[in-house]
Amino acid sequence: MCEPKRKGSISRFFAEEATSQAPPHHSGTTAMRTRLQVPAGVPLLEANYRAIRFPLAKRTRTRRARGTAHVHGRDYGCRRPWQFQDLQLWAEWLRADGVLKHGAKAVIAKRDPLVPVRDADLEELFEHETIAAIGRHLLRGTARDLVTAARQQLTHEWWRLRRSQFEVYISQLVLDEAAAGDPEAAAGRVAILEGLSGPGIRSAGAVHTG
Amino acid sequence: MNDARSSEAPWVDPIVAEVRGARATLLAAAGFDLERLAQHLREEQAVSSHPTVTLPSRQPGHRSGEAA
Numbered sequence: 001m002c003e004p005k006r007k008g009s010i011s012r013f014f015a016e017e018a019t020s021q022a023p024p025h026h027s028g029t030t031a032m033r034t035r036l037q038v039p040a041g042v043p044l045l046e047a048n049y050r051a052i053r054f055p056l057a058k059r060t061r062t063r064r065a066r067g068t069a070h071v072h073g074r075d076y077g078c079r080r081p082w083q084f085q086d087l088q089l090w091a092e093w094l095r096a097d098g099v100l101k102h103g104a105k106a107v108i109a110k111r112d113p114l115v116p117v118r119d120a121d122l123e124e125l126f127e128h129e130t131i132a133a134i135g136r137h138l139l140r141g142t143a144r145d146l147v148t149a150a151r152q153q154l155t156h157e158w159w160r161l162r163r164s165q166f167e168v169y170i171s172q173l174v175l176d177e178a179a180a181g182d183p184e185a186a187a188g189r190v191a192i193l194e195g196l197s198g199p200g201i202r203s204a205g206a207v208h209t210g
Numbered sequence: 211m212n213d214a215r216s217s218e219a220p221w222v223d224p225i226v227a228e229v230r231g232a233r234a235t236l237l238a239a240a241g242f243d244l245e246r247l248a249q250h251l252r253e254e255q256a257v258s259s260h261p262t263v264t265l266p267s268r269q270p271g272h273r274s275g276e277a278a
Contacts, residue, residue, distance in 0.1 A: 180232035
C-alpha cells in the first residue's frame with residue numbers, strides 16, 4: 001500500500017487500516033453484511049471490510065466508483081479488488097471516443113492483469129464523465145455486471161445499425177429458444193426476429209456432413 | 211487480500227445461462243432424442259410464418275461462406 005501523504009487521504013486510511021488490529025476475516029455486523037450483501041456464515045473478507053470504509057475517506061467520483069466496484073466485486077465472479085484484468089475485459093467492449101482517454105487501451109493491455117487498479121489509474125485511463133457513470137451504474141445495481149451490460153449494448157447497436165448490411169438466417173431451434181424464458185423479454189426477441197428466413201431442416205438422409 | 215482468490219467461482223453470464231436453460235428445456239421435451247427434436251422442429255417449420263431457404267453447402271477452406 002502507499003505511504004500516507006496527507007490527512008484524510010485514502011492512502012493514509014489504508015496505512016492506518018493495515019496497522020490496526022482488525023482481523024483479516026472480520027465477522028462483521030448485520031448492517032455491514034446487509035450493505036455488502038454478504039450472507040451470514042460467509043467470511044466478511046478484509047477486502048470487503050475495507051470497501052465499506054471507502055466512503056469515509058474524502059469523497060471523489062473516482063474513489064466512489066472504485067470503492068463501489070470493490071463492494072460489487074463478487075458479481076464479477078469473486079471477491080477481490082478491481083484489477084487490470086477487469087479493465088482489459090471492459091476495454092474490449094468500450095468505445096475509445098469519449099469513454100477512454102487517448103492511448104488508454106494500449107496502456108491497459110500492457111499492464112499486469114493481476115495488479116489492483118488505483119485511483120490514479122482510473123483517472124489516467126477514463127474520461128471524467130465515464131468514471132461518474134461507472135459509479136452510477138454500480139450504485140444503482142441495474143448493471144452490476146458491466147461486461148454483460150456492454151455486450152447487451154453492443155448487440156442492440158448491431159441490430160439497429162448493422163443488421164441491414166447482412167443477410168441473416170435463423171434456425172427454428174434458435175427461434176424456439178428466443179421464445180422461451182421471461183415472457184416480456186421473449187416477446188421483444190421474437191419481434192426483432194420476425195421475418196428472418198430460416199435454413200430448411202432437412203431429413204436425416206439429406207444432411208450434408210462436409 | 212490475495213486469499214480472496216481461493217474463493218473465486220466461475221462467472222456465469224445470466225443471458226447465456228437463460229439460453230442454455232431454454233435449450234435444455236427443449237431437449238428435455240424431446241426426451242433428449244435428437245431425432246425427435248429435429249422432427250419437432252420440422253413440424254414447427256412447416257407451419258411457421260418465417261420463409262425457409264435451402265443454402266448451398268459450404269466447402270472447407272472457403273472463408274467467404276463462413277459465418278462471421
